[in-house]
Amino acid sequence: MSIFHWNRPKPSPAAPKPDPFRTTHIYCYYCNSVLELDRVKFRSMESWDKAATEANDELSCEQAVAQVGARSDEGSELMKKLLKAIHPKDKSRLVPFCYKCSRSIRVSLDIWGTPVIAMVGGPSAGKTCYTGALWHQLICMTENRPEQIVMTPFPAEGMTYLNSIRDDLVFKRQIPIPTKFDLKEKKLQPCGINIHSYTHNTNKPIVIYDIAGDAFTVGESATGDDLAQVSRIAQSCASYISEDNVCGIVFMVDPYACPEISTKYKLPPLTDNQSQGRVVFSQGELLLRMASFLKLKQGLGLSDKIPRSIIISLTKLDIFLNQGLAAAINYREAYEDVREKLLDEALSSNLEWQSFEELHLFALKLFRVLGIQNLYDQAKEQFTDVHCFAISSFGHVPMWNRILIEEVKPQAVEVPFLWHYKRANRKELT
Numbered sequence: 001m002s003i004f005h006w007n008r009p010k011p012s013p014a015a016p017k018p019d020p021f022r023t024t025h026i027y028c029y030y031c032n033s034v035l036e037l038d039r040v041k042f043r044s045m046e047s048w049d050k051a052a053t054e055a056n057d058e059l060s061c062e063q064a065v066a067q068v069g070a071r072s073d074e075g076s077e078l079m080k081k082l083l084k085a086i087h088p089k090d091k092s093r094l095v096p097f098c099y100k101c102s103r104s105i106r107v108s109l110d111i112w113g114t115p116v117i118a119m120v121g122g123p124s125a126g127k128t129c130y131t132g133a134l135w136h137q138l139i140c141m142t143e144n145r146p147e148q149i150v151m152t153p154f155p156a157e158g159m160t161y162l163n164s165i166r167d168d169l170v171f172k173r174q175i176p177i178p179t180k181f182d183l184k185e186k187k188l189q190p191c192g193i194n195i196h197s198y199t200h201n202t203n204k205p206i207v208i209y210d211i212a213g214d215a216f217t218v219g220e221s222a223t224g225d226d227l228a229q230v231s232r233i234a235q236s237c238a239s240y241i242s243e244d245n246v247c248g249i250v251f252m253v254d255p256y257a258c259p260e261i262s263t264k265y266k267l268p269p270l271t272d273n274q275s276q277g278r279v280v281f282s283q284g285e286l287l288l289r290m291a292s293f294l295k296l297k298q299g300l301g302l303s304d305k306i307p308r309s310i311i312i313s314l315t316k317l318d319i320f321l322n323q324g325l326a327a328a329i330n331y332r333e334a335y336e337d338v339r340e341k342l343l344d345e346a347l348s349s350n351l352e353w354q355s356f357e358e359l360h361l362f363a364l365k366l367f368r369v370l371g372i373q374n375l376y377d378q379a380k381e382q383f384t385d386v387h388c389f390a391i392s393s394f395g396h397v398p399m400w401n402r403i404l405i406e407e408v409k410p411q412a413v414e415v416p417f418l419w420h421y422k423r424a425n426r427k428e429l430t
């Protein structure tokens with residue numbers, strides 16, 4: 001260091017604030033990497049499929065940001081503007097791509113900052129049927145009040161996915177085929193739903209993913225050690241559940257996988273030969289494995305509670321309604337009593353949670369009768385906010401051959417969804 005420097009210290013100006021895009025991160029839904037936005041490059045949509053894209057046809061993030069004049073914009077504003085950038089050569093839209101796996105992350109840009117509901121559950125828990133039934137239910141709930149509320153699915157692929165499962169269930173009366181899990185092509189398909197309420201003057205999107213149960217259970221072995229299982233979640237597409245934009249978890253409990261239930265109640269035969277060679281995953285173990293994974297990712301201690309909201313959601317409620325189980329019927333009646341109010345309660349920004357809380361209490365009673373309240377207790381030990389609900393995607397027990405005999409009339413499927421929607425959009429955090 002020179003003496004002159006010592007004698008004449010430069011006035012130290014406050015460090016210039018970096019451009020917001022330099023500090024922004026974005027998630028790749030293919031390889032599950034968190035990317036630095038300013039390292040992301042853009043190609044033109046036109047040249048996307050052409051085998052040899054010239055390197056100089058690529059635009060840097062800096063160039064794209066400069067083009068749309070978004071230098072000082074942050075967050076969603078920045079993303080919205082970036083989506084409008086075009087390639088100077090062929091004037092086609094720009095496709096951002098992941099610098100780790102080279103695949104398009106356009107969808108990541110689309111849903112940036114949108115809260116995500118993470119669905120978790122083993123194979124056959126009922127996640128795919130739930131996704132279709134939920135979309136059907138939301139359509140039915142809003143159909144006759146279009147001047148009050150409009151629900152729009154996005155992006156295009158998500159809309160196609162939602163509509164195709166709904167078509168299967170509602171029009172073909174066919175149970176959708178099990179979700180494939182491909183370790184190589186493990187992309188997540190975000191299904192976004194934007195809810196625009198004119199009455200409440202709100203317009204907010206939320207995203208759900210229907211992911212294969214294998215993502216939580218791959219490589220399961222009778223002797224499986226916990227750490228290996230936790231690291232498998234980390235490698236699979238299920239790892240997104242630890243991302244910041246996940247506003248809540250819905251843990252789908254399959255009654256067929258609960259020995260407490262199957263020893264006490266005679267469950268109807270499964271709808272297909274999925275049961276052959278079907279490994280039953282302990283629901284409690286799955287819950288703990290997910291909790292360990294989240295703690296690891298968030299740097300929490302073993303005895304710390306995860307600051308997340310989780311809903312323990314018993315699927316296939318129709319089975320117990322069919323058997324005339326009083327606790328199930330009481331739950332259904334409680335649901336019928338509040339169903340008209342739920343949507344308004346979910347859309348209003350006040351602290352009114354009464355209908356949801358009532359249903360939670362009825363669900364807890366049902367859990368006790370069924371002998372699975374230990375799942376709730378376990379979840380309470382791991383998470384700061386736990387609620388229970390029960391749902392039926394079909395509203396009746398299906399036949400063995402994957403065909404639904406009666407019309408689909410989902411029961412309470414909107415409850416977990418609306419709970420998280422309200423929670424994600426409330427003004428103040430408690």
Ligand SMILES: Nc1nc2c(ncn2[C@@H]2O[C@H](COP(=O)(O)OP(=O)(O)O)[C@@H](O)[C@H]2O)c(=O)[nH]1
Nearest residue numbers: 123124125126127128129271316392393394397
């Ligand atoms: N009784 C009944 N069975 C259901 C319901 N939802 C799903 N199932 C059954 O559970 C099986 C697995 O459902 P699926 O949604 O594919 O589970 P996923 O693996 O979690 O996506 C289906 O083949 C159905 O037979 C429901 O609401 N009631």
Ligand SMILES: [Mg+2]
Nearest residue numbers: 127128178179
């Ligand atoms: Mg599935």
Ligand SMILES: [Zn+2]
Nearest residue numbers: 028031098101
């Ligand atoms: Zn990637």
